[in-house]
Structures are given as structure tokens and as C-alpha cells.
Amino acid sequence: GAAITGPSREVAFVFQDYGRALLPWRTVQANVSLALEAAQVPVADRPGRIARVLKTVGLSAHADKFPAQLSGGMQQRVQIARCLAQQPDVMLMDEPFGALDAMTRETLQDELARLVREEGLTVMFVTHDLEEALYLGDRVIALRSNPTPALPSLAALIEVPLPQPRDQLSTKEHPEFLRLRRELYHYLGH
CATH class of the missing domain: 3.40.50.300 (P-loop containing nucleotide triphosphate hydrolases)
Structure with missing residues (x-):
């Protein structure tokens, strides 16, 4: 404020x-x-x-x-x-x-x-690393690389409800992590 x-x-x-x-x-x-x-x-x-x-x-x-x-x-x-x-x-x-x-x-x-x-x-x-963003974040803000008036720079705001503390192996194998990774990948136009 x-x-x-x-x-x-x-x-x-x-x-x-x-x-x-x-x-x-x-x-x-x-x-x-x-x-x-x-x-x-x-x-x-x-x-x-x-x-x-x-x-x-x-x-x-x-x-x-x-x-x-x-x-x-x-x-x-x-x-x-x-x-x-x-x-x-x-x-x-x-x-x-x-x-x-x-x-x-x-x-x-x-x-x-x-x-x-x-x-x-x-x-x-x-970061440009989707897995790093999801592993570290409570919330991920995805930005488009080439925003236009029709497509503003904010592609998505994704809440990351994965339990803390996180683990490099089990967190990245968690079904919700994989679902969020797919969703984020989609928003970034891949």
C-alpha cells in the first residue's frame, strides 16, 4: 500500500x-x-x-x-x-x-x-525454469514473452498448494506438481 x-x-x-x-x-x-x-x-x-x-x-x-x-x-x-x-x-x-x-x-x-x-x-x-518456479513458489506468475494489447503480459497466476517443506524427488513426482507443470506449460504457449 x-x-x-x-x-x-x-x-x-x-x-x-x-x-x-x-x-x-x-x-x-x-x-x-x-x-x-x-x-x-x-x-x-x-x-x-x-x-x-x-x-x-x-x-x-x-x-x-x-x-x-x-x-x-x-x-x-x-x-x-x-x-x-x-x-x-x-x-x-x-x-x-x-x-x-x-x-x-x-x-x-x-x-x-x-x-x-x-x-x-x-x-x-x-526464473525461466517451470519446475524451479513450482518447487520454490507458493504462487507462480507466468508472463508472456511477446505481450500485445489483445494478449497482455500476464499469462496466468497459479497458486501452488504443495505441502511444505518440499523435497527434490517426492515433490516433483507428486501428481499435483505434475498437473501444475502441465498447466503452466500450456499457459506459456508450448
């Missing part, structure tokens, strides 16, 4: 290209600290917050490493930790797992789902 007129500390953005989102001359903890510096969090309060978010994303043992010393999945978790450090209400994610291998992608999907449950975050997640 409130107009958004500029950047807000209540909203964090996780970029698609994690490699360019991190400062290569800063360690993992220094990259996370960037969000706290921008928010002018007192220096004495930073180490505790950094340690908490690095533990949350499973990177405590890598705090003193530089981005080049990390895998792609670990770099993406650093970016997520930096966003979590600012304690947002909403996290916007632009295809954050698109460039990762399948196993890392599934691990981070489960990690994100856990963070949403435990931290009470609201996440708007952009």
Missing part, C-alpha cells in the same frame, strides 16, 4: 551474475560487510551479524577466502548472505541459480526454501 520512490533497506536484490556482484578484492566476510557499511551499522555490531549470516548460508569456514577461491554456488551464497545481513523484508532474485550446475542448483533451492521458512522472508524469484 505504500509507494516505492527509491532504494529501500527493506528490499534486497540477488543478481543473476554472482561473479560480478561480488568485489574480488574483498574476502567473503568483507563482501558481506558491504551491506552493513552501506546501512551504517556500527563497526562493533558487524562481526556478529556477519558470523550469523555466514553460518545461515553454510560459509563460516570460508569467511577469509576471496571470491576467486570459491565455487559458483559458494559465490552465490555470499551474495545471499550479503542480502540477509541487511535484514530485508523482501528479497528480489533475478535467475540466481541459472548458471549453476544441477546439483548445486538443487542444493541452493532447498537452502532458499529453508531461509524463507526460518527467516520469514518474502521472495520474488524470477
Whole structure:
């Protein structure tokens, strides 16, 4: 209900290209600290917050490493930790797992789902992967690639009533998951 007129500390953005989102001359903890510096969090309060978010994303043992010393999945978790450090209400994610291998992608999907449950975050997640959208989402908004006045950009709004927490195997084999996948596939004009 409130107009958004500029950047807000209540909203964090996780970029698609994690490699360019991190400062290569800063360690993992220094990259996370960037969000706290921008928010002018007192220096004495930073180490505790950094340690908490690095533990949350499973990177405590890598705090003193530089981005080049990390895998792609670990770099993406650093970016997520930096966003979590600012304690947002909403996290916007632009295809954050698109460039990762399948196993890392599934691990981070489960990690994100856990963070949403435990931290009470609201996440708007952009993806071109139908299964990822259904696996992570409570609601999927499907957009057309070429909207026209006759066919506006909103193709469908689909509620995802699958039970939480979800599992990579059983959820994706669930009859309702398969039905929703078919429905979403249809809406996107395939």
C-alpha cells in the first residue's frame, strides 16, 4: 500500500551474475560487510551479524577466502548472505541459480526454501525454469514473452498448494506438481 520512490533497506536484490556482484578484492566476510557499511551499522555490531549470516548460508569456514577461491554456488551464497545481513523484508532474485550446475542448483533451492521458512522472508524469484518456479513458489506468475494489447503480459497466476517443506524427488513426482507443470506449460504457449 505504500509507494516505492527509491532504494529501500527493506528490499534486497540477488543478481543473476554472482561473479560480478561480488568485489574480488574483498574476502567473503568483507563482501558481506558491504551491506552493513552501506546501512551504517556500527563497526562493533558487524562481526556478529556477519558470523550469523555466514553460518545461515553454510560459509563460516570460508569467511577469509576471496571470491576467486570459491565455487559458483559458494559465490552465490555470499551474495545471499550479503542480502540477509541487511535484514530485508523482501528479497528480489533475478535467475540466481541459472548458471549453476544441477546439483548445486538443487542444493541452493532447498537452502532458499529453508531461509524463507526460518527467516520469514518474502521472495520474488524470477526464473525461466517451470519446475524451479513450482518447487520454490507458493504462487507462480507466468508472463508472456511477446505481450500485445489483445494478449497482455500476464499469462496466468497459479497458486501452488504443495505441502511444505518440499523435497527434490517426492515433490516433483507428486501428481499435483505434475498437473501444475502441465498447466503452466500450456499457459506459456508450448
